[in-house]
Amino acid sequence: MRKGQSEIRMIWLMVLIIVGVGSWFLDVRVFTYLCGLAFVMSVMQYVDAIQTPAVKIAAETNLSVQETSKVPLYLSSIVALVGGAMEWGFVVGLGITAWIFFFLRWLRRLEGLLTQIQTRLQHTPMNLSSTVENPPPQPAESQTASASLELIDQLKQWIFQGNPVLKAAILVLVMGIVLLLRFATEHWQLSLALKLAIVASVSAAVTALGYWFQTKNRSFALALEGLGLAALFLTLFFAYYNAVIPTLAMAALCFAVIMGVTLALSLKQQSIELALMAMIIAYIAPFTLPVRNATAIELTAYYVVINLAVAVLSTLRPWKILNQIAFLMTVIVGGGYAFYQGEEQQRNTLTFLVIVHTAIFVWLSFRFSQLIAKEDLTQFKLKPALDIALIFGAPIIGYIFIYLMHFEEMLWQAGASLAFAVVYAGLYQLSKRNQAVQLISQSYFSLMLIFLAVIPPILLSEQWSVIGWAVEGLVIFTYALYRRSEISRYLAMGLLIVAGLSSLYYLVELNEFPREMYWGLCLSYFAVVLVANSQASFRSQLSNSTIAFHCLQMLSATTMLIVLLLDEIDGSHQLVMSLLMVSGLYLLMNEVLLRCKATWTWLFPKWLGLIPVFVFAFIMVIDQSKQGIIVWESTFDRVGFAFSGLMLTALWLRPMLGVRMEKEWVSFGTLTSLAMTSLTLVPSMPYISVVILPLLFCAWCYWQVDNPDWKMFWQARTSLVLMATWIICSQLFTQQAFQGYILPIINPFDLVSIAMLAGFIWMLSLQLKTGLDKGIVAVLIVLSLLWLSSYIVLRALHMYLGTPFNQLALWEDGTVQLSLTLLWVGLAFMTMSIASRKQLRSVWILGGSILVIVTLKLVLFDLSHIGTLTRVISFLGAGFVMLVIAYIAPIPEGGKTNPSSRPSP
Template sequence: MDVLIVVVACIAGLFVGGIFGGNIAFGFFGGLAIGVAFARLRALAERVDALGRQLEALQRPPAAARPPAAQDAVSAPVEARTPSPAAAEPAAAPAAAAPVVDPLPAPPPLAPPALPAQASAPRVTTSTPRKTEPDALQRWAGGLKRWFTEGNVPVKVGMLVLFAGIAALLKYAADEGWLRLPIELRLAGVALAAIAALAFGWRERRRRPSFGLALQGGAIGVLLLTVFAAFRLYHLLPATAAFALMLLLVAGAGALAVLQDALALAVLGLLAGFAAPILISTGSGDHVVLFSYYALLNLAIFAIAWLRSWRVLNLLGFFFTYAIGSAWGVLRYQHALFASTEPFLLVFFAIYLAIPVSDALRRPPTGRGFVDGTLVFGNPLVAFALQAALLDGERMPLAWSALALALAYLVLAAAMMSRRRVLGESFAVLAVGFATLAVPLALSARSTACTFALEGAALVWLGLREQRRLPRISGLALQGLAALAFAWALADGAAAGETIAIANGTCIGALLIALAAFASAWLYHRRDDARRELAVLLYVWGLAWWIGAGLREINRFVAPSQRAAALLVLLATTAAVAAFATRRTQAFATALTAAFALAAGTVVALMFGDAGLQPFAGWGLAAFGAYALTGAFTLGQLRERTDLTPALAQIGWVWAWTCAAAVALGQLSADLRLGAGWRTAFAVSPVLAAWAFALLRPRMIAAPLSARFDEWRGALLLLQAIVATCILFGLLWHAGDSAPLPYLPVFNPVELAQVAALLLGARWLADAAAPRELAAHRAPLLAGAGFLFVTAATLRATHQLGGVGWDEHLWSSNLAQTALTVVWSALGVLGWVIGSRRGQWALWLAGAVLMGVVLAKLLLVDRTHLGNLFGIASFIAYGLLCTVIGYFAPAPPRATDEGAAS
């Protein structure tokens, strides 16, 4: 077959050299070089395949292999030539077995000391040094040498020299005028000689196959050249007759190739068949005739492919068909020719689609096997590109074309999956690809985003089910493209004109993207333990689309006064859905989502207050009703979990209702036009009440997780204590307006709230759930908070009863300074007296320190007021108090204080 390839190349070189410039010698030797190179490449490919088969055979374990140790053990007694007397008797057994073994030549003497060690040691094999690979020039030279020295060398050399000699003789005879015969006779003589050579080659096909094939290929080549010369050069044949003769020769070459299993003959006939219309062309440009001929030629290729697995022939046909068709389309196609061109494109596509299928049907159902990627993937891609060119960019017809391809490949994938799995999977990939391509061609960017998202989730499912990476990556990439397409649609104004909330394209598209992400996350969570992080990322991606879609709908379709209620409904729905998913998947991410959604109700409740709305009226009442139902459901679903999510959910649940009640009471007091002190007290009273319930009656707020409430009661109490402390210190700066009631010191709403906070704080520090570090310093903490409360109450009374403004001038007021001096002195006196009477030296010392602070205040601040009655009263009162206390409450001894403390 290599000879035939070289012969064909030489004939082609003679033909090309004769047409372009008349340089036959150059064409001949150029064709010779190309033919040798092609034959060499083919030989190398076959050799690589043979080496691969040999390597597979060597890698298989032998059927029965005797271990080397056993062979060494048997050979050791035979090789021992002079055994010692002690070893003579054990050696009798091998000697007795000697007649069974064939006679062997005497082995050479061995070194006696090395025998025992060598018999027990494993055999060491030495690897021969690896030969250096020859370079490209050496390989070419070696291949050329083998071509001229191996096989039927006389036929190879003889055919080459014969072609060259005949060509040179014909040219010389023509130049010298030796041949004066008419051209018709000369061409007829050449044709008869070629026919005789063809017949002789057919006769010799069995005895000398190489010789016969070479002679047949050369004869067919000469006949083709003769027909071409009679038509093109000498105008002796009409186009129809020349075309018919070439077609006959092509068919004959194909038949001879199939009968003799000769690929080279088939390739020769194929090349001649594709070149015939070009060589015999008259310029009429009838594309129907041209493509009809190529359709018949491709049908012949399909028939040969059914009989012979000649991949080269299939690829050449595929290449020439689409190359010639594309060239014609660029030069001649007009949209008016679509109806007469489209059928041929479909026929060509169907033929090269059927060839891989026919190959699969002829092979045994082994499950997996070789797939010709050039035909399987190249055919639809090239055909679809040509279809797009024929349709001139019309989107909907091209979308229908892509959808038709997807359906065809889907049917083929289902049919081939059980017989040839690799081919079936390839068809499935093409079906998915063309279905994906049909979406943006037929639909808007927003619809494309929806379809891509769902298709991406389906591919993730397929990839995880089949344990294949490509579908998984493709599915994730499609979901990313879906997000980009959706963003593009929004930027392009796709949401304009939407008048219905939720049931609109924008919201549904975003929800579908979120649904695809949730489905992918669930699939990774369920099937791929090694990629749980990716499941979390996909879940967060879907949750962002879910929340984003809800917020966008609220912002677009809900009035500003109702947005807080709508947001609460969104959070309630999110919590319920996440809790339901948690019960099914036991995923921490969904449980955390449910807990945070409940806790976020606190923020929404505060939003009602910021907007000046009553949370338990109108849409707010309905929203909190939905929040109550979904909250109870969510807490019930999280009951059995052992992580922090139940605690977070219930603490957030308690605080949401606490804040809602605070906002409701604060808004109610504002509607009743009560003073600022009442509004503040009403607002903080639910916080203090919840703290009191958690301290004194925890079961009243423990539902529906009563059984486990004690586990996180300490955290709830600590959080409530922090908020109550902030309230206590925040109220220090409150003016204490108690309208419409008159102001009374201590018995006013602001100071009553502070007193309640102090009492609850004292009770909390005495509770077992309080942090030990704070409980150990209970007395100083409460004393400091009480001192601040009394100081603020004194200044507030000065403002309310003395008419001093509640601003920066209050501190410089004589009345305020005198009141602070008297009150602080009274507190110090109380500390002195109680500490002295109870023998508590620390309390007495605290009173003394406070009296020292008052003294410092007298010297630094009040001395500037000695010119008025208030300043003088401060000094006199302080002096009298110190004198009286020094008489009635002396300092107790330290030992007594320590004993009392213990």
């Protein structure tokens, strides 16, 4: 596994290098910068993956570990990225040089740690508490492995075992034969009949040669026989479609002869490999023709002949893999081709051919179960994948083809359902006498019930048939839960899917919006999820696939409900009333299911079902926004929207089990719901209003010392992303930053910004407990602190001195640059002095990072973009503060970490 991971990592790094270099030469520099950043982060992650187990071993062997901060690496990466974006070559080179220096220092320390571990382990005696046991004997090879292996295992064995050179040679020769036939058809000057006769003679000779080799080298002989038979199939097709064989009857006779030879050789030599090679070539032969494409009827009829040959083989030998390949090729290749090439006038003929194919596969599944039961009555076991597909898939897919070809003909659909039900009733009576195949007999009985169940909805007209499908699916799903019938449950899910897909068709076809149809479908979907979660015995039967199906049901049902309510409700309060009703319905369902003690089987469908509600609420906010503020049309709309947000918040927080199970989803949904409600508090200042309730909730969670679940809520990365998004976007895009402005900090926007910064830093401290790297946390703290404090200063300067604000001109303004320099140096001074007194080395490095940024700013901007006096003051002020820092706040000594703790690299 580790070797595979290392190879994947190397491939990933090579891809980044290739894409980055290619983007550079194509003059798409942004991709180069992104690839470079990804390369840097990947390399750091890979080295960290090596250091983590090394630190753990060092702790176990009582070795001291020197802490290495990755903050300089992150800062160097940011400097190089910014320099590349601004096209400053000197800055890019400086960032890359610094990154290489700090990275090599990290590798040097890691090398020293590994050397210490190796030395310690060499001097530590090994305690072998257990003796080496003899390896268990290898199991004997099964004589009937090829008959019992699954399809995938059989293919793997045939492809990867044995003689791979021989198999590759056969594949290449088959391709060569196809090319030879195409070339001979188009270019050779001999008569086409003579050309094809030569190829056929050679192919027959190769087959005979392979049969002669059968006693000497079985695998080589079978390969030759398969090659010869494949070439005969291909030659026959070229001869018929180039009119060398003039009639279909003669071509069919030749094909029957070749197929008969194939069957005889396969049965006589007990070789499934030979049958596989010949059958696969026979299936793909029509697609090698250079002259014209086969019609849908020709291909489907031709596949009937091949499947009849497979039926003969499977009647005599239990070669399950042949049945599986025949089924897959017929459905995927034959069915797809028929729908692509089929025409309206061919519908009846194609229907007959579909019935013939279905009958063949029904017989194959029945006969296969009998043969297996006769061979081993004690070990018979139905495999759940392709065996089930043969029993259930063949009739169901055949019926689907008939249903779609006669979509508007009720009698055809109902008649086909009744016919299939009668057939499987007869098979059930035949198979139930054999105790070894009771599972298969029950499957036949289930199929009979399935085809009987689809008749009533078919007999309903237009949109009422959709309601019939949905209601019947609900009834059968409920019955399946009471009877613990997995087959019935999947039948109900199929009926509900058919109802949903049919509703889309009638939505397009009908002249008016079919509200009755969608009301029935919507309520049925909701009812299925409610019933499934109403009892503990029902919930225990729900698999992951069923839960995923319920999630899609809730998503669809919620979307339909919103559209239906908008269609039913008229008036000025249409949007808010719809939002209130949907939120209230969800709250009611949630409370009912909580009383039923529903757990995660309800939580995941509920969360996914709430997505359309949030999208709808977002559209409402956008619709109410005008010139950067929210203008509610009435007090009712404002209060109703707030109440909906509170109901959605309760939905996410009840039960608290959701926080422990999936804190990312719950935190995102809860904060979004609180932000919805908070938007209604101060609509004239939306950027302030949107975070009032989230900040109050954050403060409340901070003081919940006795309940760690609330702090776990804020450890989610989604909460961190939402907070960071507000910190960036609010400063850049708000249009109400100066409303109520009294003094710097003594104004609404600055106070809210400081509160958000405090919450963001607290959340970052919680992120350390979830394993987030300390270096990333330190960089985020520095950047957020500089970002918000700089904007506080920029707003004050703009308010009192009229300097530019949120314009590119501020980089040319000397007063702005001087103020930012002094601010950043002051922050570095406070941070480093506190860290020096408290002996907090990591905090001191944090302050030092600010000084690095100040130094870059002095060199890049103050030196060339501002006036003489402000430039002198910037340099003198920054230098003086740095001198003071060097005197009163030296770097704390790097202590040795506790061996029992895991340091950050």
